[in-house]
Amino acid sequence: MIQTKLIAPLLVLLCFSTLLNAQNKPFQFQQKAVRPGTKMSFSIPVTDGHNSTFIPVTVFNGKAPGKALGIVAGIHGFEYPPIVAAQQLAQSLDPAQMNGTLILVHMANVPAFLQRSVALNQMDGKNLNRSFPGKASGTITERMAYTIANQIIARCDYVIDAHSGEANNDLKPYAGYYNHTATPELSKKSRGFATALGFNYVIQFDNLPGVTEPSKYCSREAVVRGIPAADIECGRYGIAEPEMVNKVVTAYHNALNYLKITNGTLGKVTPLYVRNRTFINSNYDGFFYSRLKAGEFVKKGATLGYITNFFGNKIMDVQSPVDGIIMYMISTPPVNKTDELFSIGHLN
Template sequence: MWKVGNLQAAKGEKVKGYLEFSLIEEKLPAFLINGETDGPTVLVLAGIHGCEYTSIDAALEFARGLEAKDVKGKVAILPIANPAAFYARSIYVHPKDQKNLNRVFPGKTDGTASEKLAYCLNETAIGSVDYLIDLHGGDMIEALVPFTIYQVTEDRNLTEKSRLLASLFGIDYVVGSTGQVGGSTYSSAAYQGKVAIIAEAGQQGILDRDQSVLLQEGTKNALRSIGVMEGDVINHSTKQLNTFDWSFADFTGLWYPNVEIGQQVAEGVCIGRIADEFGETLKEYFAGTSGVVLFLVTSLAINVKDPLLAIGD
């Protein structure tokens, strides 16, 4: 019997139900697929950000189509990991504490709403698996070129396993992140010894069926590569990126980008400006590195500390 929180699935059984926790009010829809034979344990997440609809749809459709007979090992799928943000249509943040759930892992038992949710997810789901695949996309105000991310750690073997998994989604750009320890699902999981990646596709709060299929097929290909699903593994040509350079707003005002997603930019080029409510420029922003624009905020309204765009190189 495989137990995940209050849910359980016998060998050869598929179960759907709600994960419930004493720390939080939210109930998380979950699928548990316990294969007929032994193998790795995998967690597929989506909806960490509530308005990334394409990735939520991808996780849900993948879960609906996966049966125990298709699995060697165990697969848990949580398609809406942040229900409060999903139903509030809240961009980036949990509506109760205005914190980005993907910046507070592994969470706290005595923290805010986001921190408690992160703790429940980490302790109940992430901490008990071998592999984490976290599906994302452009939030309601973000245009995005599909890309995958993995955490670069001092454990070279773990890093390489994560890089290989991230390269199997049929997505051109693969980013090796050297950012801060913890905070995000994949980074926190990596420092717990898990092979962990994020795959991003879809944008601007639109449910894109083609991009959903891209994420679904990528997830299947990744699972085939580790022996959880049967079938030939498709190896894709990818471009490895080792820099993920973000720009953030220093002012509240109006954001006018000068670039588009997928555009190659040179270091030092003007990438946009923020103006005040009279149209006067408050600050111009310049590329901190050369590379490709992976995502871009498309909202005219911008708040101080909001992300503006990210460049990968």
């Protein structure tokens, strides 16, 4: 009888302790505490003393503990599907039903978005996705990169960098990840994460021992920090096609489900892994013409298009040096010398 009286309170205490341990903690962000089961939006200011901007971020702190995922949309302000998808995701999530934390960057590059600039921030003429890890005392774009790297990426267990084809690009949707032989476990985690996003194609970037230069790219900055990361490329022509926006929304949800931040199920997709790509560049300024589209398969030696001078005279046939699939391509006539015309994924 005495033993029973002692055991019952101990069981209650044990259950209460387990319940407490299962509760999440407030997430400290921008000197504020986001309570478990709530969300909070922030406008992170960035200035170099001459130019100023901000980065709109929403933090979802789940009721229960779990992984921290960072989703960065709008590194390039003209790439609309991931940006619109981020807006839709923000409205659909209930933090009271989530585990862990989501740091959602609605738009990393507000100046480029408002300027309708394809790749560059016109405040300083720099490409944000060539500026990582950034500089605390650099130009406005370098400071934006530094802010994202240190205030967002550094807080995450996994990171997504979401892009699309710009105004001059036709693009086949795919996910990507960095494959470095010096960090096989990190590459394996990134591969699994990229695969879980649900695209039919997954591209391996780098295929090198490691990174020996500045990271340059948003997702590679995460990998340099030891954080598994995946890229999304989904959308084309610089327009927010509903089909492409929906694909990105689905990919965002797949990521959340994969990390068990939300409790949905993952769709089953067996992607084609593209280990290597060949990039075909222009040798001339002029006009580019092609009847092909992203996603088409091409044979080695096939004519992919041609370039004319400004009088309409053909000056170059563009031929494929490999068998493969067109992952993306220029889809508008203007072309500069050294411009990338095609990215051809090798078929292994």
